[in-house]
Amino acid sequence: MTSFTEENYLKIIYMLTEQNGGNEVSTNELAEHTQTKAASVSDMLRKLAEKNFINYKKYQGVTLTKEGQGIALSVIRKHRLWEVFLVEKLGFGWDEIHDIAEQLEHIDSKELTEKLDKFLGNPKFDPHGDPIPDAKGKMPLVSTTKLSEIAIDQTVVMVGVSVHSPAFLQHLDKNQITLGCTIKIQEISEFDKSFTILLNDTNTVFMSNEVAKNVLVQ
């Protein structure tokens, strides 16, 4: 049995490991993302290691074992499927779903997950463009680039975001930047690397470099 809390730790370790390019995740990093103190994290890491969910040597940070990774991927699968449900079926905005999916991701029923997946049409990506692992934990392949790294005059398609805060997503909404829209880069400021882009071949929009860094394109 894995508790709600253990599942959260494993999910966060998975995500931070990805971000670190496969490197160990540190105690302090985990403390930040779990909203707890380093001492509490230390405690939990000992427990997760005992259960063989993580590889843990004191002071050396952690990585997931195969088993831990399986649990993490199952939680991420559920999170992202529920996000699709909330947006596609219930009409939530992509900026409103994170906290609800954080709860739904812990509902424990394989049959439910698979029926939900089917009901949603076996989606491969969630409303933020994040890939949804399949029942075996296999992630769809994705290679994306930050919009901030695209050269002038190029045309690309918006396929994801690397920040999920409501404020950021609402900012994109306000500028009509949505998943699937086409973006042609018209100008990049010498001074602050801000972008002037043409959206869907129709309207011209200004975008700070800070935003462009968190918009993923193909």
Place this chain on the structure above:
Amino acid sequence: MTSFTEENYLKIIYMLTEQNGGNEVSTNELAEHTQTKAASVSDMLRKLAEKNFINYKKYQGVTLTKEGQGIALSVIRKHRLWEVFLVEKLGFGWDEIHDIAEQLEHIDSKELTEKLDKFLGNPKFDPHGDPIPDAKGKMPLVSTTKLSEIAIDQTVVMVGVSVHSPAFLQHLDKNQITLGCTIKIQEISEFDKSFTILLNDTNTVFMSNEVAKNVLVQ
């Protein structure tokens, strides 16, 4: 903030109070239904009384306060709405949904509940025929009778069950007794009060009194 556990106690107190015709619920009764020991229940009752969710005088059993009832009804509302979702949208059988709904009923988001309600077409009854309270906690009016109390030659409509165990529901499935079917009582055995009924004006089926007592009709 009400915890998962507190919500469960309040829900169970609500249901047992109904069953008792509005009378106080005893500690032992609660211990049975919460799968814990009387000592643990005593403890929890003290806490729930402190929070003003229940009326509690030592040794006298408990009833819900207005506030406790509100929480109980919100949990029951969510439980029954999710059951509709599981059956109507995901294709679960009515015998498979209880445990999943027990988890989903604790998801905390008013917007989610209201959007789900709308998505489902504001159902008034769940897949077992139980009434779904509205957002304000108001229950649809229902007056049902046990099939076991109906006289011979009468024709009635099946509208609910008073037992939700998978075994009982599967037994009804096997005999094609579903919500909404018409039942004409053809014979009642003198010996064991078992029933011979005509289902939907087409097939004749045998039913023990034990089953008839738990089938609700109108």
Place this chain on the structure above:
DNA sequence: ATTAATTTTTAGGTTTGTCTAAAAATTTGA
């Protein structure tokens, strides 16, 4: 290469919700 700063772990406590065993209150029944 030590000292200083930082990170991580340990030690000792708290809260929630459970337990067992024993005490107290209530109910039953002879």
Place this chain on the structure above:
DNA sequence: TCAAATTTTTAGACAAACCTAAAAATTAAT
């Protein structure tokens, strides 16, 4: 009515997941 049986509560413990404070290990810096 008063002793026996039953129900309920109290007392004292425990596990999970957190905390603060202090100790230990690691990393950085002069």
